[in-house]
Amino acid sequence: MSTQTDFDSIIFDMDGTLWDAVDSYCAIWNESFRRMGIEHRVSRDELLSMMGKPLDVIASHICHGIDMDTERFCSILRKVDTELMPQLGGTLYSHVAEDIKALSKRYRLFMVSNCGPDGLRMFLDYTGLRPYFTDTLTHGETSLPKEDNISLLIDRHGLERPVYVGDIQGDADSTHRAGLPFIWAAYGFGTVSDAEYRIDCFHDLIEKILNKDQTTR
16 A cells, blocks of 8 residues: 655646536537537536547537537637636635645645646636646647656656546546556546545545555555
8 A cells, every 4th residue: 555655746637636617618618609600509417428538529529410610619619718717717626725735735736637728727827726736738738648748747847756636537547557546536527447546525635645544445
């Protein structure tokens, strides 16, 4: 079993791990459809089923069968996201704000997500958590799969013992391909079968990492 001293840094996923912004994403997608003059509307459940995937994959699924220019739609979607997301934001999970501050005193904190190029920056600005994170990287910036972005971040900052925190199986798969242990945020959007650690609320990171009281699945 790992102990607190095994980690020198923590890399976080965003959606389903630090906050829930799915209702805001729905509003942005539906406004984008409206601007395209298309009656289609996306539901929370539909977007939830696609969380963690890159935008082009989500768009291909949601727009399948709709007579429209998907490339133009994605361009409009990115524009609407930039306009509305700083206003709409999302809801941080309980204890995230205070616990991120506490974790940052012991660990270097990072974020890697499959969101667009500005997604993590908007998250940090909206929540006020920017001072506590060393760096972030997104699929939208690099067009790379998550495991490559994790590895890129590790190399960029010379991390020796990082751990990744996410909420879906895709996060775990990418983390393991990058050679890292995975902490499953079981309160998030998905299920994971092979996580090294499990947290049932965000505060468990304090209890199970800072206080050396980790448990395995």
